[in-house]
Structures are given as structure tokens and as C-alpha cells.
Amino acid sequence: MMDSKQKLMNHITLASFGINDLNLFLNTHPHDKQALELYHQYKKIRTDAMIRHTENYGPLTTYDSMDTACWTWVEDPWPWQYQK
């Protein structure tokens, strides 16, 4: 079953934020095993969601494009644009 674009983006937003926050915590607590385990849980969710997003709705970075016919990176919407 194909996930909706919105649902995948929600997973990416939540997992990425978990990683961002743990990243800062781990910088000042590099030996905290519990935080490191949590990091890996979020990393798995993010990696899976990023792959599914790229395959179904296009890349979120210019390193991940799978385009062969035309370069879809240029397509709207950009993240700052209002979307109903």
C-alpha cells in the first residue's frame, strides 16, 4: 500500500526532529546509552520514510534524485509556500 505524501512527510518531520534533539543531547552526553538507542530507533523510521518518499513523491535532497526523464527537483511546492 502506498502511503500518502502527507503521512510520509509527518513521519519524516517527527523522526528527524527526534534525531535533531538527540543529536544536541548526545553532543554533551556522548556516553548516554539510552539516548543512543533512541537515536537508532528514530534513524530507522526516518531512513525508511525518506526512501519511500523519494520513490513515490520525489527527492528531498539533490543527492537522492531517481529522475531519468526530467529533473523534478525544480517543481513546486517549496516548503515555505502556503498549501491549503
Place this chain on the structure above:
Amino acid sequence: MWTYEKRLQYPVKIARPNPKLAKVIISQFGGPDGELAAANRYLSQRYTSPYEEVTATLNDIGTEELNHMEIVSAIVHQLTREMSMEEIKTSGFDAYFVDHTAGVYPASAAGVPWTAAYIGVKGDIITDLTEDLAAEQKARTTYDNILRLSDDPDVNDVIRFLREREVVHFQRFGEALRLTTDRLNSKNYYAFNPSFDK
């Protein structure tokens, strides 16, 4: 280097344009305690950081501030979409409009252009981290003031996220300062400058 991800760290979806509110919120883009200042402050300070946890903290909080700069700019952009000339005149947005139309320009709410004079890079890690602690609190106060001025739930939801990140960054910089002083002579933290003296 940095890689752009085509998404916001926290989504911005403002249903009602409001140029009057945009004029206030733009301060957290290009004002004295805004996100542009924050990113440049930490990313410039990191080069002379003497301890690796502190270097990583400056690098990664500086990077998160770039995300926040984009979020604040997105709020301003969405608040100023589809403005009528009448709205521009009556909302007080005309003073901004005459120079920037609906472009997003880094300036304070009072219209002062962004300047590097807003940031300090002293090349002494205790001094730099102490500035950073103050900077996070000043940004937190500014977000508190925005919450006093705004009654738009779409805006306030995002502002509360940004405000919370200031509190988290303050905590992390406090830990970085403790990690720094733990490595220094507790009888005289200032005996030498670990960012410069060998």
C-alpha cells in the same frame, strides 16, 4: 558543508494573512536576537572552540538556527501573501512595503537592517558561551513578546515550538560551559584562554 532538505523542521501553514503581525515577527529573522544572528554567531564561534563536545554543540545548534531562520521567514512570507493595497496602507506595512514590496528582508521590527554588530565572536570559549546563553534567553523573551502580540493560533503554534528550542539550546550551552570549566583550574578559570593559549 550543508545539504538542503526540501522540508521545514516544523511545518508552517498560516491560513489568514496579516501584514501587521508579519512586521513584528520579522524581528526574529533579522533583528538583534533573531535567527540570522543566532546562526552566524554560533557558526562563526565554532572555529576556535577548544573542546570537541563544545565544537559539536556550536556546529549543530548553529545549523538548527538556519532551520529556524527558514521557519520565521516562511511565517513572514505566508502572512504577507495576497495583500491588498488597502491592507498595506491600513496595517502599517507601507513603511516596509515601499522598500521591499513583499520580499523577506532581514531587518528588525523597527526596520533596522541586520548587522554583524548583533553578534559577538570573542575567541575565548567562556566568553563566547556566556554570550550564547544570554542570546538564547533574549530570543526566548522575544518569542514570549510575540505571543503577547499575536492571537493567530496558526502562528502561535510555530512560535511556541521555536520558543521551546531556545530553552533547549540554553540547556545545551549550559552543559557546554560546564564541560569547559570542568577542564580548567577551578581555582582560576581565567588563568589562560583555552581557545588561544597552548
